[in-house]
Amino acid sequence: MTNTRRQILVVDDEADLRELLVITLGRMKLDAQAVGTVSEARRALQEHSFDLCLTDMNLPDGDGIELVRHITQQLPELPVAMITAYGNMETATLAMKEGAYDFIAKPVTLDRLRRLIDDGLGIRDKAPSPTGSEQLIGNAPAMQQLREQIAKLARSQAPIYISGESGTGKERVARLIHMLGPRHEKPFIAVNCGAIPSELMESEFFGHRKGSFTGAFEDRKGLFREADGGTLFLDEVADLPLHMQVKLLRAIQEKSIRPVGEAHEFEVNIRIVCATHKDLAEEVVQGRFRQDLYYRLNVIETRVPPLRERPEDIPLLVEHIMARLCDQWQMPQPSLSRAARDALREYAFPGNVRELENILERALTLADGPEINERHLQLRAPVERAPGQQDAPREAGRPANQTLEDYLQEIEKREILRALDTTLWNRTAAAKKLGMTFRSLRYRLKKLGLDQGGDEDEGESE
Numbered sequence: 001m002t003n004t005r006r007q008i009l010v011v012d013d014e015a016d017l018r019e020l021l022v023i024t025l026g027r028m029k030l031d032a033q034a035v036g037t038v039s040e041a042r043r044a045l046q047e048h049s050f051d052l053c054l055t056d057m058n059l060p061d062g063d064g065i066e067l068v069r070h071i072t073q074q075l076p077e078l079p080v081a082m083i084t085a086y087g088n089m090e091t092a093t094l095a096m097k098e099g100a101y102d103f104i105a106k107p108v109t110l111d112r113l114r115r116l117i118d119d120g121l122g123i124r125d126k127a128p129s130p131t132g133s134e135q136l137i138g139n140a141p142a143m144q145q146l147r148e149q150i151a152k153l154a155r156s157q158a159p160i161y162i163s164g165e166s167g168t169g170k171e172r173v174a175r176l177i178h179m180l181g182p183r184h185e186k187p188f189i190a191v192n193c194g195a196i197p198s199e200l201m202e203s204e205f206f207g208h209r210k211g212s213f214t215g216a217f218e219d220r221k222g223l224f225r226e227a228d229g230g231t232l233f234l235d236e237v238a239d240l241p242l243h244m245q246v247k248l249l250r251a252i253q254e255k256s257i258r259p260v261g262e263a264h265e266f267e268v269n270i271r272i273v274c275a276t277h278k279d280l281a282e283e284v285v286q287g288r289f290r291q292d293l294y295y296r297l298n299v300i301e302t303r304v305p306p307l308r309e310r311p312e313d314i315p316l317l318v319e320h321i322m323a324r325l326c327d328q329w330q331m332p333q334p335s336l337s338r339a340a341r342d343a344l345r346e347y348a349f350p351g352n353v354r355e356l357e358n359i360l361e362r363a364l365t366l367a368d369g370p371e372i373n374e375r376h377l378q379l380r381a382p383v384e385r386a387p388g389q390q391d392a393p394r395e396a397g398r399p400a401n402q403t404l405e406d407y408l409q410e411i412e413k414r415e416i417l418r419a420l421d422t423t424l425w426n427r428t429a430a431a432k433k434l435g436m437t438f439r440s441l442r443y444r445l446k447k448l449g450l451d452q453g454g455d456e457d458e459g460e461s462e
């Protein structure tokens with residue numbers, strides 16, 4: 001009979017802990033080999049094949065990070081986790097930056113160990129390949145690098161911060177990280193932190209007991225528990241109010257949450273991936289985002305490049321999006337005239353891939369024939385915004401050579417464009433975001449020369 005039990009390498013210099021881990025892993029029907037030094041571990045890795053490695057930090061002839069580095073470089077398929085001293089998040093963070101998929105703090109509890117091992121062994125179980133609609137389209141060098149990085153990040157359990165402008169594909173990247181990792185069969189829950197009213201946030205995140213406040217008509221589980229075992233994607237994390245940042249930090253540290261009106265805590269095992277189009281480091285400097293939470297969320301940062309940095313991807317994306325839309329609408333796929341293709345290549349895409357999707361959707365509607373021309377694209381004038389201007393600090397003040405009126409108009413224009421970008425140019429939703437009526441927004445769009453006309457998307461009037 002062949003031995004199908006999974007092989008675990010335990011590296012720890014404390015004989016007692018080694019013994020305890022070997023017995024515990026044996027009870028979990030796993031074969032464990034234990035060694036006490038970095039050099040013994042290297043030898044064991046050379047001589048045998050393992051399914052997982054669990055290493056302590058402080059070893060007599062080196063440290064665990066060194067071993068993590070060695071494994072990441074020499075045996076990239078082998079999941080490795082770090083055992084850390086209680087409360088030593090610096091070591092845990094460093095280990096994950098170097099490629100450890102997770103960490104476990106002493107004293108090691110059975111529950112936590114079991115979860116750590118299950119997660120680690122799950123990494124080797126084949127995750128499904130992304131299908132067409134889930135893939136990251138683009139062959140620019142930056143996108144190839146991003147795809148490689150996603151494959152690595154998927155194996156880890158480390159919190160990830162995805163930066164990038166609006167509409168670049170941050171949520172798509174988060175979904176891929178989830179899908180390619182050991183949690184792929186568990187839920188992926190995405191939440192837009194900017195869209196939840198501040199007073200409802202705690203109950204949305206952590207749930208509540210029926211009757212705990214006016215309007216709590218029934219028990220609610222909350223997003224953390226809904227995502228248990230899977231991934232919680234916190235989009236626009238910079239928009240979290242400070243009081244929620246404290247609560248989120250605690251939930252991440254304790255790996256448990258307490259619903260509103262509930263007496264006891266619930267353990268949760270979630271991986272946190274977050275994103276924002278704002279500069280999170282700058283938010284910390286400005287005092288709007290807690291530094292301790294920033295460090296906890298930003299163990300690994302990955303950046304999604306804006307479309308203007310990879311114009312070579314535009315034709316591929318156009319083809320992919322058009323094929324999807326035409327398939328959805330069950331219509332033959334029109335071609336793009338040469339002028340239309342040139343115009344797209346030269347356009348700055350302040351709203352990135354989402355804007356490209358909107359442009360093509362509108363063009364398909366307007367063209368109504370076998371060819372899409374430049375005029376069907378209705379591209380915005382390039383003077384609207386310089387690249388990156390949407391993220392420029394707003395406090396810069398009025399330049400001396402600008403009248404107050406022009407300055408205010410510029411701010412108004414920028415805010416309106418920002419709202420339109422985040423709502424996919426849905427004017428009704430943008431008006432709501434800006435706290436004005438649809439009619440008032442339409443008036444302002446005309447005044448500012450932003451009215452594109454022919455775009456009866458919402459068909460709403462007030």
Ligand SMILES: Nc1ncnc2c1ncn2[C@@H]1O[C@H](COP(=O)(O)OP(=O)(O)OP(=O)(O)O)[C@@H](O)[C@H]1O
Pocket residue numbers: 135136137138164165166167168169170171172173235276277320353354357422
């Ligand atoms: N590389 C890509 N390949 C295919 N589709 C993409 C790609 N990048 C983005 N998209 C599509 O563009 C749209 C916007 O992407 P997504 O929502 O992931 O962006 P985002 O950066 O999270 O936006 P926001 O900052 O506004 O939340 C989605 O419909 C997404 O599927």
